[in-house]
Amino acid sequence: xxxxxxxxxxxxxxxxxxxxxxxxxxxxxxxxxxxxxxxxxxxxxxxxxxxxxxxxxxxxxxxxxxxxxxxxxxxxxxxxxxxxxxxxxxxxxxxxxxxxxxxxxxxxxxxxxxxxxxxxxxxxxxxxxxxxxxxxxxxxxxxxxxxxxxxxxxxxxxxxxxxxxxxxxxxxxxxxxxxxxxxxxxxxxxxxxxxxxxxxxxxxxxxxxxxxxxxxxxxxxxxxxxxxxxxxxxxxxxxxxxxxxxxxxxxxxxxxxxxxxxxxxxxxxxxxxxxxxxxxxxxxxxxxxxxxxxxxxxxxxxxxxxxxxxxxxxxxxxxxxxxxxxxxxxxxxxxxxx
Ligand code: NAD
Ligand code: UFG
Numbered sequence: 001x002x003x004x005x006x007x008x009x010x011x012x013x014x015x016x017x018x019x020x021x022x023x024x025x026x027x028x029x030x031x032x033x034x035x036x037x038x039x040x041x042x043x044x045x046x047x048x049x050x051x052x053x054x055x056x057x058x059x060x061x062x063x064x065x066x067x068x069x070x071x072x073x074x075x076x077x078x079x080x081x082x083x084x085x086x087x088x089x090x091x092x093x094x095x096x097x098x099x100x101x102x103x104x105x106x107x108x109x110x111x112x113x114x115x116x117x118x119x120x121x122x123x124x125x126x127x128x129x130x131x132x133x134x135x136x137x138x139x140x141x142x143x144x145x146x147x148x149x150x151x152x153x154x155x156x157x158x159x160x161x162x163x164x165x166x167x168x169x170x171x172x173x174x175x176x177x178x179x180x181x182x183x184x185x186x187x188x189x190x191x192x193x194x195x196x197x198x199x200x201x202x203x204x205x206x207x208x209x210x211x212x213x214x215x216x217x218x219x220x221x222x223x224x225x226x227x228x229x230x231x232x233x234x235x236x237x238x239x240x241x242x243x244x245x246x247x248x249x250x251x252x253x254x255x256x257x258x259x260x261x262x263x264x265x266x267x268x269x270x271x272x273x274x275x276x277x278x279x280x281x282x283x284x285x286x287x288x289x290x291x292x293x294x295x296x297x298x299x300x301x302x303x304x305x306x307x308x309x310x311x312x313x314x315x316x317x318x319x320x321x322x323x324x325x326x327x328x329x330x331x332x333x334x335x336x337x338x
Contacts, residue, residue: 002027002076003026003028003029003073003074003076004021004027004076004077004078004079004247005028005029005069005073005075005077005078005117006021006029006030006031006078007030007078007079007080007081007108008032008080008082008123009028009031009032009042009053009055009081010030010032010034010037010039010041010042010055011032011037011081011082012037012180012190012191012192013123013177013180013236013239013240014030014032014037014079015037015044015045015189016184016189016236016237016239016240017079017081017239017240018030018042018045018049018053019045019048019049019189019240020237020243020244021079021243021244021247022045022046022049022053023049024244026247027053028053028054029053029054029069029073030042030053030055031055031056031057031058031060031066031082032055032057032058032082033057033058033082034057035084036084036085036194037192038192038336038337039055039057041192041336042055045189048184054073060082060105061099061103061104061107062107063107063110063111066107066111067111067114067115070111070115070117075115075117076117077119077120077121077247077250078108078117078119078120078121080108080120080122080123082108083100083101083152084096084097084100084101085149086149086198087127087147087150087198090147090148090149090152091148094148097148097149098148098152101149101152101156102155102156102159105122105156109159109163118167118170118171119172119247119251120170120171120172120173121172121175121243121246121247121250122156122157122172122175123177124153124156124174124176124258125150125153125177126176126177126178126179126232126260126262126299126301127145127146127147127149127153128144128145128150128153128154128157128176129141129142129143129144129176129299130142130143130144130145130150131144131146131296132296132299135298135299135300136264136300136301137260137299137300137301137302138260138302138304138305139176139258139259139260147294157258160256161256163256164254164255164256168254170255171250171251171254171255172250172255172256172257173246173249173250173256173257173259174256174257174258174259175246175258175259175261176260176301177234177261177262178231178232178233178234178262178300178301179199179201179232179233179234179262180233180234180235180236180239181201181233181321182201182235182316182320182321182322182325183236183325183327184237184324184328185237185320185324185327187324187327187331187332188328189328190324190329190332190335191236191325192336192337193335196212200231200269201233201272201321201325203215204272204273204276205276205325205326205328205329206329207284207285207286208276208277208280208282208284208326209329209330211334213285214285214286214287215273215284215285215287216286216288217269217270217286217287217288217289218269218289218290218291218292218295219289219290219291219292219295220288221291222297222298223297224297224298225268226268226270226271228268228269228270228288229268229296229297230268230297230298230299230300231266231267231298231299231300232262232265232266232299232301233263233267233272233318234263234314235314235320238261238263238315239261239314241312242259242306242312245306245310245312246259246310246312249310253309259306259309260301260302260303260306261303261306261314262300262301262303262314263300263301263303263314264300264301264302264303264304265300266298266299266300267318271318272318273286275321275322276322276325279323279325279326280330
């Protein structure tokens, strides 16, 4: 398991995972088309870790480019982050999502099969649980997609289950992420959305730095303690370490297995706003508006299976999530585009 191909390694979660993989001694090849990221993130990954990685700017749907990578490097495993992730865009442009995420993964898996690389860790999402009937969410809960983005994750999961059944050499770990937030403690890498953020944490951070005026809180009348939505926010460094655990586990466990990566603890939007304002020592102006269609009231993981089987659990609490997000945002007010 020495050499790992990281698809989408220049992105938010990918860049943090590259740091942890390099620190652990893995050699890395990153493939990314930079459609939602900046190559500068990879320079910073190398700065933080004091190690180098090889970067190939290519699209995972480019079969020839992938063949070239698998021919040139002796890849042992793939950690597959590359994908589009904006829920609203996926509703407006479903074909873009099916092509990029599903077709992209099929092209990647074909290249892997051709070169006899059968180990993959896949970035799935809590979105595959749809609107869960009860909480906390366990891995054996029924799966459902509520939008095209979620459907791409579900289809890719099913492809990996089918592959595992077809050939026992395939070993896949599906990591179902809850809500990744935070940034590396160096403040050198973090989340840098291209447009106005869809997600809560980067939105709050951009309000605090003055790039956005005010947060709109989507709904104050949910059946939650303070009426605002509750989510399982997980520090991206903890999440990144979950991939190390998955890679060690993959060698021991044939077949396809899914794990929740979450903390098991839910926080409301108002709790997040308050905690961020305290960490940044800045007010975060907000107003409560109508609910966002498709949002669940609450969503949080049962992380017990990952603890038992992977020996992994999240360690960083809310305060660190906020401090690290603020360090990244205040040191890089315009993200990577300085
Ligand atoms: P991100 O957009 O920051 O990173 C994705 C990376 O993939 C980007 O660098 C992008 O340029 C690259 N990419 C996209 N399509 C590509 C293609 N066809 N070929 C090559 N590169 C391509 O997103 P992220 O937050 O780091 O998410 C990583 C993965 O985790 C995604 O698959 C996402 O769906 C999944 N995920 C993210 C969240 C979240 O809230 N951030 C939650 C659950 C799951
Ligand atoms: N929220 C606001 N205002 C905003 C943005 C979000 O009030 O401007 C609220 C939402 O209503 C929700 C909470 O903040 O209650 C979190 O919202 P996010 O958009 O940050 O995250 P979601 O839980 O809606 O979804 C995210 C990803 C999905 C993924 C899911 C589970 O966007 O792709 O986590 O992993 F599927």
